[in-house]
Amino acid sequence: MYAESALDRHPIDVSGEAAPAGAIPAPPAAAAPAPRDLRRVPIHPDHWYPLAWSRELKAGRALGVRFAGDPIVLVRTATGKVFALEDRCAHRQVPLHAGVVDGESIRCCYHGWTYDCSGRCIDVPYLGKERLPNGVRAYPCEERAGLIFVFPGNPALADPQALPAFASVADKQYKTRRLGREVKCHYSFMHENLMDMNHQFLHRKQMGMMRARSLGRRRGEDFVEVDYVFERERGKQPVGEALVFGKDGGQNNKDVMTVRTSYPYQTLQIRSGSGTLVMDLWITYVPLDAAQRTNRTFGLLSIRRPGVPFALDLAWPLLVWFTERIFKEDREIVEMEQAAHDSQGEDRNHEVFPVIKDLRDLLRERGARTVIPIQPVAAGQP
Amino acid sequence: MYAESALDRHPIDVSGEAAPAGAIPAPPAAAAPAPRDLRRVPIHPDHWYPLAWSRELKAGRALGVRFAGDPIVLVRTATGKVFALEDRCAHRQVPLHAGVVDGESIRCCYHGWTYDCSGRCIDVPYLGKERLPNGVRAYPCEERAGLIFVFPGNPALADPQALPAFASVADKQYKTRRLGREVKCHYSFMHENLMDMNHQFLHRKQMGMMRARSLGRRRGEDFVEVDYVFERERGKQPVGEALVFGKDGGQNNKDVMTVRTSYPYQTLQIRSGSGTLVMDLWITYVPLDAAQRTNRTFGLLSIRRPGVPFALDLAWPLLVWFTERIFKEDREIVEMEQAAHDSQGEDRNHEVFPVIKDLRDLLRERGARTVIPIQPVAAGQP
């Protein structure tokens, strides 16, 4: 059995999978002398992050969003163009999203200062054009697959080629569900949750007693991935699960699940025994507040349509219900993890699973170099 | 046009009005090397502040109020006399306002310690009269125009002559509306909001597109004031506005509005072309909490009765509705300003209007010399 046989040579480590060609071997866990607290590593801003669904931003309207505490206004002009600015008027710092979209510009609601898509101030109603004050910061902004992406870091590095491809979303052989919710935890808990399939115990009511077996893991400079197969320990497969993951083969299940963190995104793909991609999930976790203790999750879950026409459409409500239930259980548990961290003031994670150790190293290494300044939990406060 | 012509010699400054005789010229903006953050200047306690409406304090009852974090109990005895004490029993610091008014004294609800109007402890039921403990602080207290004023600073400086006169409130030719609400911001935002009439854009739905033109400004040791005329840019005058400000003359409006901060109070007066005072607003903003991030607004809005008897009374509900709408918009915007300050941890106001620069200097100079100790916004907190 896996658990007994797969332990590597490190104390309470589970590994032993052969490192595939091309993958960088994971460094020994004891190498780092005092790794910084993963829950205080800010996400790296030099990536494209979805900050809203396209449908949330109507033409001629503005929408206030946040990235790691920075307020950003998304504007869609009457002609459909989308741009992103710092969401604070240069005058009195009130949010521009409370203002009025006026042609291809946005006008602050208070004294009417007006900014174009580059953030330049182009009008102060009571001031001459020749003396206009400085404007506000603009952010690179792209719309893709129903998501509005913003590049919050150094704009010189904002390469639209780096945006995700979303192949399954565009492919008519798949039906895609958009899912998302605010979750009150650091993004790292989300990555660890999805990648550690030993947490099937958490979903025992939705999925029955499943046991994950890891086939191997790979690590690159900016990614970690792991393959799993599953065995049903007892009971029958629930209907909801069959819809999402396909009918299992009972004790002889041949589907392989690959979970990958390709910084800062995460994917989960299931391929059937014949190699067909039957499920393709792309998901990311965008910190909202400066402490990065709340993230907004944006996920695209693509399911391959079965041979029978409309069968998937008919089953869709059940799939929605099933994914919502799973997501709720995951949200509750990661929020408990965050609460434990807040109460203890530090990360006391005692990891035994090598994939997750790799993942934690990756998230630490690829994150921003600063440290989230956590206030010690004060006595006298709830 | 004003905006083009009225710019003074300082970068992005709008001034150029001739300084009237007797007014102190505004110092150049660059003079102060590092002015302290206006939003951290405490209001000066050596003034009379209204802490309640008279109607809130019934005979034989006590009322707990606050000034800048200091709890104060207002007591009205059965004979109608009003006095103000520190709202903490000397024994266990529980609020005296939870106690019982007993003759001309107030008795703490817990163990029955009793204080007279001077704050002296005159009874502890289980202690001999000869061993009574010290009492609590008393505050100078005066009732005027339906307001209960308290002098929270040095009582030696509490001169009843310094109380506002409220001439229009007493004059039967005017009808007065009392208005007030809690607003979650530093008092300085309120002064700036009312004095900068370029913010008419905020009220465009209530007032239409009006443009203010400043005629001149005056600055004294303890005041700043500015005169405005208004022009309607487009559309017709709304009915509500006509009631409050009088019918405008369209493009040839001759009414002059004067907004004045006479520290710590503010007034807004409108005089018709013939010099009649048609509207007279007195308003002040009393900090409630120690951080002075919440103020209670007390305003007396007096409108001169028109020739037709009862016309104003009939129109009153509309006037109430109109002022409530305006006040709501103002409250929302100043609270957004405060939120921006809290999130940024400092004042980044980028002022271009000379009157407001003068006003900010005045508020800084007349405020208390201490600094409000703002806690840095903590990561890990909402």
Next chain:
Amino acid sequence: MYAESALDRHPIDVSGEAAPAGAIPAPPAAAAPAPRDLRRVPIHPDHWYPLAWSRELKAGRALGVRFAGDPIVLVRTATGKVFALEDRCAHRQVPLHAGVVDGESIRCCYHGWTYDCSGRCIDVPYLGKERLPNGVRAYPCEERAGLIFVFPGNPALADPQALPAFASVADKQYKTRRLGREVKCHYSFMHENLMDMNHQFLHRKQMGMMRARSLGRRRGEDFVEVDYVFERERGKQPVGEALVFGKDGGQNNKDVMTVRTSYPYQTLQIRSGSGTLVMDLWITYVPLDAAQRTNRTFGLLSIRRPGVPFALDLAWPLLVWFTERIFKEDREIVEMEQAAHDSQGEDRNHEVFPVIKDLRDLLRERGARTVIPIQPVAAGQP
């Protein structure tokens, strides 16, 4: 009269009772140079504290409780055995109380790590038995009189002999009411409230105007106690009070009430003129949060049954109502005391009653030697 006659030689002290043989005389109040703030003294952990009622913990279930900020899970196995562990999985610190009781062990809900009653980790489903990680802390745990007691301090000192005896609870001549509620204050306010019977003024609506007279006080190494008799100042005895305290003798009441803090517990006993124990209250206040600003109160109120069978049972609803009313008034006032302390940042209690001075010394001396680190109340926070 007591108040005049009973003053001792210290300024505004009320004492003068003869110290009984065997009691340690109270040290002069001025002896301690700068006593530490009583409201920042943590309760001493080396005692048995009730953390739940027995009925709250069903067989086969777990319950999350707290002691001074430490999360503790109480587990009752299917066989009825109760044990207490640190309520954080060793793996990811999520609460074990969200898990599953499995035979005589508890299994974490997330990845299924399993712990026995000693806190040892006995299973990680995906790990070999020979490499199991360390477990979690276990606490001594005892069930007595419908309460689940835990010893949160040094387990070597956990002597079950030190558990309270609860003689009246076990005695069929008494009927016992269990009462408790969360109260948002430091435990010391609760001890002072119950012991200072001069606070009858607070309950004047429930009890009428009663005057307490202290007959004498005793102080030992770990206790303070005081005897009272009561006189009705005016009016008649309310029915609710007669039920709890027995019918008073008007001006000639002979009942004696003894209030005792036997650290960390408190008792209130009333004995009739003939020496019969007519009322016996045992009560304690368990800090929930690290700041010890919230306590959970556990009380057992035993009333001696009168001669008439079922009379007490019939009257019970009235007794419940009466005690709830009294308790509500007490809760409100101690929470006001705590709020005053929080706002002032220090204890400004100005005590004049010698019993309470003794009690405060006792609570300071018997409390833990550390200091609760109170965050200064921040400006900019509510």
